[in-house]
Amino acid sequence: MRNIIAALALIAALSLVAVSNPEAALGSQFADLYSSFAPLYALYRSYADHLFTGAPVAIPSGIGGSCAELFSAVNGIPSDLLTQTSSVALAVLRAEVVGFCASYRLTLEEIERSSPEGLIPLLDRASDEKLFASIHKLNSTLEGTLSQALSALGEGVKRWRFAVAFAVRTIIDRSTIDRIDDDLRGIFYGEEGGAPPVDLPEQVSDAMAALIALSGRPLTEGEADQARYLAEYIECYFVFDSLPQE
Numbered sequence: 001m002r003n004i005i006a007a008l009a010l011i012a013a014l015s016l017v018a019v020s021n022p023e024a025a026l027g028s029q030f031a032d033l034y035s036s037f038a039p040l041y042a043l044y045r046s047y048a049d050h051l052f053t054g055a056p057v058a059i060p061s062g063i064g065g066s067c068a069e070l071f072s073a074v075n076g077i078p079s080d081l082l083t084q085t086s087s088v089a090l091a092v093l094r095a096e097v098v099g100f101c102a103s104y105r106l107t108l109e110e111i112e113r114s115s116p117e118g119l120i121p122l123l124d125r126a127s128d129e130k131l132f133a134s135i136h137k138l139n140s141t142l143e144g145t146l147s148q149a150l151s152a153l154g155e156g157v158k159r160w161r162f163a164v165a166f167a168v169r170t171i172i173d174r175s176t177i178d179r180i181d182d183d184l185r186g187i188f189y190g191e192e193g194g195a196p197p198v199d200l201p202e203q204v205s206d207a208m209a210a211l212i213a214l215s216g217r218p219l220t221e222g223e224a225d226q227a228r229y230l231a232e233y234i235e236c237y238f239v240f241d242s243l244p245q246e
Contacts, residue, residue: 020239020240020241020242021161021165021238021239021240021241022081023081023153023158023159023161023162023165024161024162024164024165024235024238024239025081025165025239026077026081026082026149026162026165027161027162027163027164027165027166027169028165028166028169028235028239029073029076029077029078029081030077030146030149030162030166031165031166031167031169031170031173032073032076032169032173033070033073033074033076033077033142034142034170035073035169035170035173035174036066036069036070036072036073036074037066037070037073037138037139037142038060039060039061039062039063039066039069040060040063040066040070040108040135040138041135041139042058042060043057043059043060043063043111043135044132044135044136044139046058046059046060047123047127047132048132050120050123057119057120057123059111059112059114059119061175062112063108063111063112064108064109064111064112064113066108067100067101067104067105067108070097070101071097071098071101074090074093074094074097075094077090079091082149082152083148083152085148085152086145086148086149086152089144089145089148089149090145092141092145093141093142093145096137096138096141097138100134100135100138103129103134104126104129104131104134107126107129107131110122111123111126149162150162157197157198160190160197160198161238163187164187164188164234164238165235165238165239167184167187167188168211168231168232168234168235168238169231169235171211171227171228171231172228172231172232172235176224177219177224177227177228178218178219178224179216179217179218179219180211180214180215180216180219180227181215181216182215182216184211184212184215184216185212185215188208188211188212189212196208200237201237201243203233203243204233204234204237204243207230207233207234208230208234210226210230211227211230211231211234214226214227214230232244
């Protein structure tokens with residue numbers, strides 16, 4: 001319940017309060033976008049593995065609602081946080097999402113409801129109707145939009161704030177946190193660093209160190225709760241430049 005309240009509070013705050021670090025807010029929103037696209041890409045990869053190796057196809061949870069999630073996420077990125085070039089790329093992505101969902105929303109809902117014996121024929125038909133080619137194209141457009149946004153930020157602190165917010169929001173977006181990638185240290189500290197590249201409040205630095213300590217290994221249920229709390233704490237500071245209230 002605490003996590004749901006925190007998420008709702010953040011959404012409300014983003015809509016009502018001017019963020020202190022727009023590049024961090026942008027990183028958080030791009031993470032939401034990637035999280036919403038993840039079920040589609042997982043389906044694409046699983047079907048490709050089936051074609052090449054004969055492996056069973058794993059249907060990602062919530063694939064039937066992925067269009068609604070993707071549409072909400074792509075429209076949640078405000079154009080005023082982007083440069084003109086990046087805004088154009090975002091507009092192209094939005095149009096592509098609209099077209100994709102108009103073409104395949106019902107198919108995705110049918111895939112989610114499919115019986116095991118009817119799944120492969122349904123996926124083969126969807127492939128003939130260019131579902132998987134369209135997912136691949138959508139992924140390329142998404143990558144291009146992210147690349148444009150990152151290029152506009154340059155190589156300094158703004159890009160670092162984007163990356164940190166993206167990383168912690170990706171953790172928050174996960175329904176189950178069983179493991180955190182061990183590249184978190186490189187994101188937080190840089191490839192050769194042992195501390196953040198800018199001065200931060202001690203509480204935030206400690207939270208980042210604690211989250212790094214949880215990365216790279218399986219997590220217990222209690223550690224997963226701690227990881228989510230730490231990620232929410234760090235995100236709140238990076239987006240609003242203030243410490244969250246305990």
